[in-house]
Amino acid sequence: xxxxxxxxxxxxxxxxxxxxxxxxxxxxxxxxxxxxxxxxxxxxxxxxxxxxxxxxxxxxxxxxxxxxxxxxxxxxxxxxxxxxxxxxxxxxxxxxxxxxxxxxxxxxxxxxxxxxxxxxxxxxxxxxxxxxxxxxxxxxxxxxxxxxxxxxxxxxxxxxxxxxxxxxxxxxxxxxxxxxxxxxxxxxxxxxxxxxxxxxxxxxxxxxxxxxxxxxxxxxxxxxxxxxxxxxxxxxxxxxxxxxxxxxxxxxxxxxxxxxxxxxxxxxxxxxxxxxxxxxxxxxxxxxxxxxxxxxxxxxxxxxxxxxxxxxxxxxxxxxxx
Amino acid sequence: xxxxxxxxxxxxxxxxxxxxxxxxxxxxxxxxxxxxxxxxxxxxxxxxxxxxxxxxxxxxxxxxxxxxxxxxxxxxxxxxxxxxxxxxxxxxxxxxxxxxxxxxxxxxxxxxxxxxxxxxxxxxxxxxxxxxxxxxxxxxxxxxxxxxxxxxxxxxxxxxxxxxxxxxxxxxxxxxxxxxxxxxxxxxxxxxxxxxxxxxxxxxxxxxxxxxxxxxxxxxxxxxxxxxxxxxxxxxxxxxxxx
Ligand SMILES: Nc1ncnc2c1ncn2[C@@H]1O[C@H](COP(=O)(O)OP(=O)(O)OP(=O)(O)O)[C@@H](O)[C@H]1O
Ligand SMILES: [Mg+2]
Numbered sequence: 001x002x003x004x005x006x007x008x009x010x011x012x013x014x015x016x017x018x019x020x021x022x023x024x025x026x027x028x029x030x031x032x033x034x035x036x037x038x039x040x041x042x043x044x045x046x047x048x049x050x051x052x053x054x055x056x057x058x059x060x061x062x063x064x065x066x067x068x069x070x071x072x073x074x075x076x077x078x079x080x081x082x083x084x085x086x087x088x089x090x091x092x093x094x095x096x097x098x099x100x101x102x103x104x105x106x107x108x109x110x111x112x113x114x115x116x117x118x119x120x121x122x123x124x125x126x127x128x129x130x131x132x133x134x135x136x137x138x139x140x141x142x143x144x145x146x147x148x149x150x151x152x153x154x155x156x157x158x159x160x161x162x163x164x165x166x167x168x169x170x171x172x173x174x175x176x177x178x179x180x181x182x183x184x185x186x187x188x189x190x191x192x193x194x195x196x197x198x199x200x201x202x203x204x205x206x207x208x209x210x211x212x213x214x215x216x217x218x219x220x221x222x223x224x225x226x227x228x229x230x231x232x233x234x235x236x237x238x239x240x241x242x243x244x245x246x247x248x249x250x251x252x253x254x255x256x257x258x259x260x261x262x263x264x265x266x267x268x269x270x271x272x273x274x275x276x277x278x279x280x281x282x283x284x285x286x287x288x289x290x291x292x293x294x295x296x297x298x299x300x301x302x303x304x305x306x307x308x309x310x311x312x313x314x315x316x317x318x319x320x321x322x
Numbered sequence: 323x324x325x326x327x328x329x330x331x332x333x334x335x336x337x338x339x340x341x342x343x344x345x346x347x348x349x350x351x352x353x354x355x356x357x358x359x360x361x362x363x364x365x366x367x368x369x370x371x372x373x374x375x376x377x378x379x380x381x382x383x384x385x386x387x388x389x390x391x392x393x394x395x396x397x398x399x400x401x402x403x404x405x406x407x408x409x410x411x412x413x414x415x416x417x418x419x420x421x422x423x424x425x426x427x428x429x430x431x432x433x434x435x436x437x438x439x440x441x442x443x444x445x446x447x448x449x450x451x452x453x454x455x456x457x458x459x460x461x462x463x464x465x466x467x468x469x470x471x472x473x474x475x476x477x478x479x480x481x482x483x484x485x486x487x488x489x490x491x492x493x494x495x496x497x498x499x500x501x502x503x504x505x506x507x508x509x510x511x512x513x514x515x516x517x518x519x520x521x522x523x524x525x526x527x528x529x530x531x532x533x534x535x536x537x538x539x540x541x542x543x544x545x546x547x548x549x550x551x552x553x554x555x556x557x558x559x560x561x562x563x564x565x
Contacts, residue, residue, distance in 0.1 A: 185428045185437075192425045195414035202374060202408070203477050204400035204429035 004179075008321055019168055023161045031160050035232075037266075037273045038167040039225065044253030044265030045174040046221035051251070052260035053178075053187060054214035055194030057112060060101070060119030061222050062246035063126055064094035068223025069230035069241060073142055074135060076231075082155040083227050091223045097122065098219030099212065106211045120244065127242035141237040144230070156231045163232045170228065171266070174221055179262055181217075190214055194260070222250070256303055258310025267312045275299050325353040325513035326387045326403050326480035328373070333382035333392075335368050335537075342368045344537045345382070350481075350530075352387070353511040355503070357518055357528035359548075361557055365537040366517045367409055370483050373515075374406045375399035386481060400429060405479030407470035409486045409517070413458035420445065420454040422469055426476030441476055448472045448502065463490045468499075475506075484516040488523045500526045533557070 004012075023031055043065065050056045071093050072086035101122050105115045131139045151158035156166070181187040189210045192200035201207050230236050240246065254261075257268025275296060283292035307314050328350040335343040343365040350356045358366050371377045373384050375396040384392035391402050405426075414422050423441035424434070431437040445451045448468045453461065458469060467487045474482060484503075488496050500523050507514055518524045524531060524545060531548045533541040535557045541548060548554055 183434060185432050185434065188421070188425050188428055188434065191417060191421070192414055195416055196412050198376070198396075199408065199412035199414065199473075200425070201396040202376075202400060202406055203426040203473060204397045205425075206397050 005321070016172065023164055028160065031164055033273060033277055035160060035164050035167060036276075037269045038164075038171045039229070040249075040253045040269035040273060041266040042167060042171040042174050043222055043225045043250045044257070044269055045171070045178055046218050046225065047250050048254040048260065048265055049178065049181070049190075049218040049221070050214050052254055052264070053182065053194065054190040054211060056105075056211060056214060057116040058119040058215070058218070059116045059244070059247050059251070060121070060123035061218075061250045062242050062244070063097055063101075063119070063123040064219040064222035065226030065229065065246065065250070066123070066126065066130070066236075066238075066241035067093040067097055068226030069236055070130065070136055070142070070226075072227040073144060073230040073236055076155065077142055077144060078135070083231055084154065084156070087224060087227045090227050091220045094219040094223035094226070095216045097126070098215045102212050102215035106208050106215075120247070123242050123244070123247060127238045130238035130242065136236070136238065139238060141235055144234040146234050163228070167228055170224060175262060175266070177221075182262065186210065186213060191260075252300070254310075256300065256310060258312035261310065261312050261316075263316070264310050264312040267315065268310065271303070271311060272300075324480060325511045327352040328481050328513060328515065329385045329388075330369070330373070331383050331385075333369065333372060333384065334380045335365070335372060335377055336380045342537050343372070343534075346534065346537075346539045347382070348532045348539065348542060350513055350515050352480075352513055353507070354529055355507055355514040355516070355527050356530045356532065357516050357524045357545075358532050358534065359518065359521075359524060360534035360540075364534045366534060367485055368537075369534070370406060370485055370517065373399070373483060374404060400477055400479075403480035404483065405474035405477045405481070406483040407467075407474050407485050407487055409489075411463070411466040411470050413461070413466055413469055413473075415457070415459040417458060418455050419450055419458055419461065419469060422458050423472045423476045426473040429477040437476075441472075444472050444476055449498070464492075464495055467491065471499075479512065481513045481515065484514065484518075486517055486519060488518055488520040491520075493522070496520055496523050499523070503527060 022034055026034065047058065047061050050058050068087070068090035071090035072083045075081040075086040075089060076083060101119055105118050110118055130136045136142055147157065151162060153162065189200065189205045192205055193207055193210055197207050252272055253268035254265045255268065256272055257266065258264030279292045279295040282295065303311065331347045333343060333346045346369060358369065360366055368377065372379045372392060375394050375398065379392050383390050386402055386404065389402070391399050394402065414425065420438065420441055423444055424438045427437035427440040431440055442451070442454070445454050448471060450465065450468055450472060453465065461469060467490065471484065471487055488499060491499060503514060504527060506512060516527065528545060531542060531545055532539060533548060533554050540553045540557065541551045543551065
């Protein structure tokens with residue numbers, strides 16, 4: 001397993017220092033890109049717990065992000081309750097949903113794509129429900145009031161710098177948490193389940209319990225991303241919050257970066273966001289509708305074909321980190 | 323680590339009409355090494371799977387030191403003190419040999435460094451120490467069989483179920499494994515039940531042999547008695563010779 005050597009530690013310290021001072025060095029555009037990178041690194045890390053560690057494919061993680069976002073935003077919108085309190089409700093809702101999805105899937109031994117279908121179905125049901133729930137503003141959406149120039153940390157109201165530091169904190173915390181989990185009994189049990197659940201059970205791994213922990217921890221972290229997202233963008237629509245596309249988006253950074261690795265989600269997020277920005281610029285120049293998506297799709301295809309285990313394992317080998 | 327007494331009574335298993343095991347009963351005293359033999363498809367692995375909690379028996383019970391364990395989930399059976407290997411090996415393929423055994427050791431040692439330490443010692447004893455950082459999927463079949471034994475032992479069982487761990491081993495390797503199991507049994511008093519087609523190993527290890535054919539127990543006794551038993555000779559006629 002990846003041992004964190006002094007050299008890696010040094011590299012991480014420099015990276016963290018750079019990230020801490022980044023708002024002072026970068027302009028508005030640069031910061032907005034970095035915010036995206038950290039967001040995808042963070043949700044990717046959360047999703048990676050399920051797929052990368054425990055081997056359970058979820059293609060419905062938008063459910064947890066959407067629930068987290070809607071609960072916190074709704075409490076603020078309707079009752080003026082700030083997200084620092086609202087996030088607990090958001091996390092609780094996501095964990096409850098994850099417990100239902102997990103229990104149905106794992107108790108009845110739905111594996112692989114069948115489990116994935118179940119996760120998609122739940123995200124879809126929820127989308128339809130929210131489309132018709134007046135509290136959420138239904139399909140017309142929910143909008144949080146934006147006051148320019150006001151910074152109100154207690155209610156998570158402010159400019160990009162505030163959101164930058166919040167997502168940076170989340171990304172770093174998730175990294176540390178995943179590292180601790182992976183180096184614990186639970187983490188090793190997840191790997192065992194991923195490799196062979198029946199063999200794991202034979203050496204005493206309580207498989208159902210461990211899978212339930214994976215899905216609920218992953219959902220809780222994802223819900224926080226949803227809260228952050230709702231307050232950063234100030235609007236929520238069931239159509240996008242619970243969309244299949246949103247779920248897929250969450251999976252990309254760890255897949256491209258390296259499933260089951262600690263650095264994979266971050267590396268994947270850097271590459272994906274970078275490519276996204278480049279292809280957007282190219283698309284604007286060429287002025288051909290949809291060309292960005294074509295380039296982006298091709299790039300993903302090439303990466304997955306040539307680095308099926310992801311970029312990080314290959315990069316780590318080149319850097320001599322093992 | 324001490325051994326536990328295993329008792330099977332009236333054990334049966336039907337698979338949708340197919341009677342895989344029918345009314346099998348026998349006892350393995352604490353600290354003994356017994357063998358379970360029989361032709362292909364006789365129901366040996368099915369008996370193991372009922373002991374290990376993979377299959378719930380259609381009828382009958384399995385008990386360990388007088389406590390009923392049949393019907394428990396496999397991880398609970400492991401908690402109760404049963405370690406098992408898989409006939410068709412099931413290593414954690416993508417993980418290293420050391421990680422494979424460490425995961426077994428985590429069962430009784432919740433802290434990763436302790437578990438890893440215990441795993442190192444077991445790998446040493448099974449001659450896998452120099453391969454410990456290799457991914458399990460890169461091992462040869464005989465080494466995978468050893469890894470199965472190492473991982474099961476790491477859970478510190480009181481009863482070890484070995485399903486054809488000698489298959490595919492060269493005669494000298496069989497002797498090494500036999501010597502290892504004998505020493506382990508002598509040192510720890512661990513009870514061992516082994517399914518084995520390699521008669522050389524059965525004769526060398528087992529004090530007592532149970533023979534099954536078409537899901538039923540047809541004979542049991544010392545290895546010497548078994549080789550003289552007419553029903554056993556009939557069953558094995560045209561198969562490999564006994565002894
Ligand atoms: N899960 C299962 N579902 C249906 N049938 C099964 C199952 N497991 C075993 N069987 C059948 O039960 C019978 C006994 O199989 P078992 O694997 O126990 O035999 P065995 O004595 O271990 O044979 P071998 O020496 O070839 O390993 C066989 O006919 C087999 O096809
Ligand atoms: Mg068998």
